[in-house]
Amino acid sequence: MKNKKILIVIFVSLILITQFIFGLYLARSDSQTTDEGIHISAGYTYLKKNDFRFNPEHPPLVKMLASVPLLFAKLNTPPDAIYFDKAKDFFYDSWPEARSYGEDLLYNLGNNAERLLLLARLPMIILTLILGLVIFFVSSKLWGTNGGILSLLLYVLEPIILANGHLVTTDIGASLGYLLSIYLLWKFLLRPKWSNLILFGLVLGIAELMKFTAIILYPASIILLIYFAISKREKFKKFLKKFGQIIIAFLIAWVVIWAGYSFKIAQVPVGGNSKVPIVATITSNKYFKFFKPVLIPRDYVKGLGLIVGHTRYGHDSFLLGEQSKAGWWYYFPVLFSAKMTISTLVLFLLSIIFIFFDKKNRQKYTFFLLGGLIFLAFAMTSKANIGVRHILPFIVVVMVLCGSTAKILSKKFIGRVVLFLLVAFMIFENVMVFPYFISYYNQLYGGTDNGYKVATDSNYDWGQDIKRIKEYVSRVNLQDYAIEYSWDSDAALKYFGLPIKKYNPSDKSIKYLIINATSVNDPAFKSFQTKPIYARITPSVFIYKLSD
Helix, strand or coil, X not given: CHHHHHHHHHHHHHHHHHHHHHHHHHHHHCCCCCXXXXXXXXXXXXXXXXXXXXXXXXXXXXXXXXXXXXXXXXXXXCCCXXXXXXXXXXXXXXXXXXXXXXXXXXHHCCCCHHHHHHHHHHHHHHHHHHHHHXXXXXXXXXXXXXXXXXXXXXXXXXXXXXXXXXXXXXXXXXXXXXXXXHHHHHHHHHCCCHXXXXXXXXXXXXXXXXXXHHHHXXXXXXXXXXXXXXXXXXXXXXXXXXXXXXXXXXXXXXXHHXXXXXXXXXXXXXXXXXXXXXXXXXHHCCCHHHHCCCCCCHHHHHHHHHHHHXXXXXXXXXXXXXEECCCCCCHHHHHHHHHCCHHHHHHHHHHHHHHCCCXXXXXXXXXXXXXXHHHHHHHHCCCCXXXXXXXXXXXXXXXXXXXXXXXXXXXXXXXXXXXXXXXXXXXXXXXXXXXXXXXXXXXXXXXXXXXXXXXXXXXXXXXXXXXXXXXXXXXXXXXXXXXECCCCCHHHHHHCCCCCCCCCCCCCCCCEEEEEHHHHXXXXXXXXXXXXXXXXXXXXXXXXXXXX
């Protein structure tokens, strides 16, 4: 038994070391994705100034973690009067200032942009490894060690994790907080001890500091409590007691959130002529006036208002040949089926089938499935359809659920062969798509090369290829070209030695156009959608030949 445990520890460690190596390589080779500069600049100012005015639409914790290594680097920063002071107005969306601050920090003030970005990405890689450990732990507790190992393998081998696990974004953190909260809620409901309740409340609060979508955990907790009580046929009195205890956990979470904002009790302004209308609506409410003096961190309120406004008013997006700002209710189910490997989709389907024949595990399987589906359902109401990464909390729950198939499949030879083939196919797909994991699409949707016809934005190209563009044009000595790379600023292009000449149809001196896939799908470049692609620098960066 002891030797078996040692082997398991060694095997899990090797899997995570492999993930770390991949993450480190990608952190060095992928250039800045479009949101990273904002997150880095915000996190850095949080730590240096203890002020949360930049980028409030994302809670502070992940950004602060990413920026910790920057405290030990000598950085040149913009004077406060240029950007920071302009962002002090509560009713002003300071997104442009945060973006400009990050752009200057990386490219305009003499800092080493690549070193700075790598330092900020290192904590994200560690956070990704922690999520892997949590997936292994939760799946092992639910389905046994084999289930834990299978779930961990899926996590490490899924291109969507490899694509996002090294980036300074909040999606991995949100997934960690969501999964761990659901698990600790399950543990509390099974054993309603105060220690379990307090731990659930603390982790719930940390989840809320990772990403605002974690607010879904509040209604999800109540729904899961109701399901648990019904499935266990608990008496109503016992249900009410647990309900009251969960409300206490919510209060604990609120204290954690408040601590995350340094217990600031600054007054939140009321109403006003706001460029952030949702914030004005919230702060004008008569009930809000009762709480605002002491209990609500102002930047939390503003951030929550911004994210609600974003999901309500929408975002320009593309799906299956259509453009929309209102989004599609089926956007995330389509992207889930397109961006996940066929191996994971097969195992997820098998887990749903197998559970009908496994009464012993049906309740806990349904509990976690319901927890994941609640998140997906809320996400499907959003009009901001810009990336499958926004349902990563659902996806990691799916990976845990897939672990339930390990016990059944490993019992017979044919089942073990199926498991081997599915994992081997994932490895093969990683080899074939390496290092373009952001652009990955499975074969059901035409593979990676055709993914831009399904959905773009952070699903396909997100600014990650600017260094690869530079390497290509230098290697082939490409001349007389324009570049349309909408994700990275002119400062970024200039920093890497690329011209900032934009496409002009009347300029006959331009022989080639380098353009990213998202721009090709934009109506402004509609004429290029029917033209043959002359060459591809990466799956998501095209070259069109304009003249001989």
